[in-house]
Each structure stands twice: as structure tokens, then as C-alpha cells.
Amino acid sequence: MSKYSMFRLLREGLTGNRGWGQAWRSPTPKAAYDAIVVGGGGHGLATAYYLAKNHGITNVAVIEKGWLGGGNTGRNTTVIRSNYFYPESAALYDFSVRLYEGLSQDLNYNVMFSQRGMLMLAHSEPEMEMAARQCNAMRLNGLDAELLDRDQVRRLAPVLNFRDDARYPVHGGVIQPRGGTGRHDAVAWGYARAADALGIDIIQNCEVLDFITEAGRCVGVTTSLGDIRGGVLGAAVAGHSSVLAQLGGYDLPITSYALQAFVSEPLKPVLDTVVLSPATGTYVSQSDKGGLVIGGGLDRVPSYGQNGNMPVQETVLGGLAEMMPALAKVKLLRHWGGIVDVTPDSSPIIGPSGVEGLYLNCGWGTGGFKAIPAGGYFLAHLMANGAHHEISRPFDLTRFETGMLVDESAASGIPH
């Protein structure tokens, strides 16, 4: 891998940008690897990278049915945060935020992590009390959090609705200053380039059709490019986790839904933080190109169709018009849907699948992007050691049997 640097940028700029070369290879798959990762999104590529970097396992294949980062990694709203209520979740997601903080240097690829703050609004006095509770919980979890009153929110984001007749008046909010946004594609490409440089084979346009099982142990996959055997397997396929589970013969407590997002036409700077209104479920940030990146709640209908529908669009965009009436006439540039894997407690599943030799990283629901470094780190740890890291242990699949749920949906009252 040739290193990206300011010097290199200058040299290539002066010589017609002809010397960059490919960022990663497109190898034909070998018959066998030490480890196979199914899914070439952020989580899968990060898993491969940490297998090589942390555990010295470089004879690894990442198998992707489409193109890299073409699923939810390319379909999210790029928010990175760890403002969680329970200690288990805070430990997991803040591990991810800390990895993100050093990721551009680590990967030698600019993932454009901009720590512009993640602000959650409160619209009434009771909501302010809950905001204080959230703020205190976050601080007890070792996270950065500040409780803001109405004037402080107004200084931070004057574009919000401070009119006297607002349906949801702003009473204040909680901000996590270390939260922010990243460049979604760069996260996938950065991990891919760094993993490839460590010798990992990234195989695109190769669909897993079945698992190869011998004596109860998963020993490989049948793909559209033939059989590939692996010493240990990991699956990080988000919304399609249940489809793989059916092939592998294990059960998952997952329901797949579409999650929609929107980008507006480019505007002059109006908002330099990420704002979420729990009342409307709408959240918004402004990208470096000026477009408003708008997200909201889950669809109402279980779905594998990667597209949107009108009722949820009305809710999300109505929420935006309420939050920021000045932006009500902004035009949308595009909108899309991704398929997210939602668990009963809105917390992820990291751990053994129930089939020997096959480990899972799924169930992130609506919040997988911010967790990419941690998801990859802990799946790699499991695949290399066959045992949990302390931080990933509470997220084992067995929690649905023991009842030790990490119920973040109940803790926050909003979908994560």
C-alpha cells in the first residue's frame, strides 16, 4: 500500500493524478482460508482488518454479494455517538467512538470524523428532568455530556424553532460534544484498503448460497464463485442476517425493517451540530457539501425492500418543518431506504451463532454505522480467541434466554 500524505497529494496533483493506483486488489478466491468474513460492509471489512492487525490472522477472505459498503454502510445518516443510558451500551459504543477518533491515522485514510456534537432536545419541563437523568447516566458511564437550557441551545442552533406558537417548544437539551458525523463510504474504503494491504482477500460480487457443515461444525461457504473453506467464520450482514440464519440453521430474534433517510439540496451553513427531536423522531445534520442529512424513525412494516414509503416520509419531513420552520421549503435531492436488523431490546448481537465455528455481528438496528470499529474489533476477537471480550459479553445471543436484555429502546424512548 502506498501511503497517502500531503506530499503525495502535491506530487500527484502536479503529475496529472496518474500514479495513485488501485486502493485494493480484486483477487480470485482461494479454495481455503484461515478465516472467512461474510459481508463486505463496514463491520465485515473492520472485522478483517482487526483480525490481521490485532491477531495476526492475515489469510482471510471477505465475501460480499454486491459491492463494498453498498448496503447500510452506504445508506445511513453518518452519525457517530455514544450517548447511551446503560453502562454495557455506553462501554460498547464509546469504545467505537474512541476508535473512530484515531481511525483516519490508523487507516491512513481520511474518514472525516467531525466531532460537532450530538444534541438531543427536550420539549417540556418533564422532558428536561428526563434529559437531566440521561445526562447524569452518561456521566456516570464515563461519557461527556452537558445539560443545556433554552438559551444555550439557541446560541448553538438558532435555526431551531423558538417561536411562541411552536408545537414542540425547545426547553433545553443534552449534548454529547464528542459525537458528530463521519464520511460513510470512506469508512468502508479505508478499512478495505488497510485490510488489503495486510494481505486480506476482498471478494466482491460473490454471493453466499449456503454454509458447508461437517460434524456439526461450520467449515466454509458455498458461493456463486464455488466452495470456499474457512477455519472460522464470521457473519456481518445486517438486514439479511435472518436469511443467513435460515441457511445456517440457527435462530435469531431479528425483524428486518426499512429505515429511510433524505438529503436536501446544498444550502449555506445553517447548522453545525447534529440535532435530534425525540418528539418528532426527526434528526438532522448538515454535510460538508451543504446538504441537510435527515433521518427519522423506523418504517411501520417489516421489509426487505430497499426503498421508502409515503407515511414515514410525511412524519420525518413534517418533523423537520416543525423543528426548523425556516427550512420547510427546502427541496430534497434524494432519498433512500436501507434494511436494518432490529432486535427486541434494540441492542446488537455479538457472539457465537449456536453453530460451531460461526460467529455473529448483527442486530445493530438503526445504529450500525457508529459501531463499525467496535463491531469489527469484537467479532475479530471472538473469531481469533473463540471467547468474548469483556465489553461484548453482555451482547451474546443467550441474553434472550437468560432475560439479561440491554433494553436501550425502553431506556431512551426513541429507536436507536
Place this chain on the structure above:
Amino acid sequence: MQVFTCPFCGPRNETEFHFVAEAGKVRPDTTQPISDAEWATYLHTQRNEKGPVREVWMHTTCAELFVMQRDSVTMAVLGTQALRKDGS
């Protein structure tokens, strides 16, 4: 905007309907001992199929439950039937 057909009220706007559960799940016999694993399977495990699915929905306007067949990829509705045996 999609139209779903309530077996009792006829074609209505999709926003009048609420997804309840996958069809065909049977509650374990609670007069017999039930293992944690069986109970967890009943509570949490989902088939979550890609393609044709069979689900229980509620038409919130008339508050009746019914079965809907649809395609989870194309979102096409393939049919709806009352849960009541006599179809009334």
C-alpha cells in the same frame, strides 16, 4: 400510499393498519413445564423471511385482527383473510 384490504371493512389506507406478529406462532402449553429456551423461542425468535410472508395485522379502525399474505421485498399485498373460522 399503499392500500391494504381489511376482510371486514374493505380497502383502506395503509396508515390505518398495524403489524402485530408473524402468523403461525403457537404459545407453549403453560400447564406443562416450559424450558427457558422454549419460552425464549416463543417470545423472541422470528422467521423474518425474505419474499412471501404470512402475518397477523390489526385494522386499528375496526380493531379486528386478520391474516395478511404479502411479499416482504416488493411490498405487494397477496391476500387478506379473517382470523375467525367462519369468516364473518
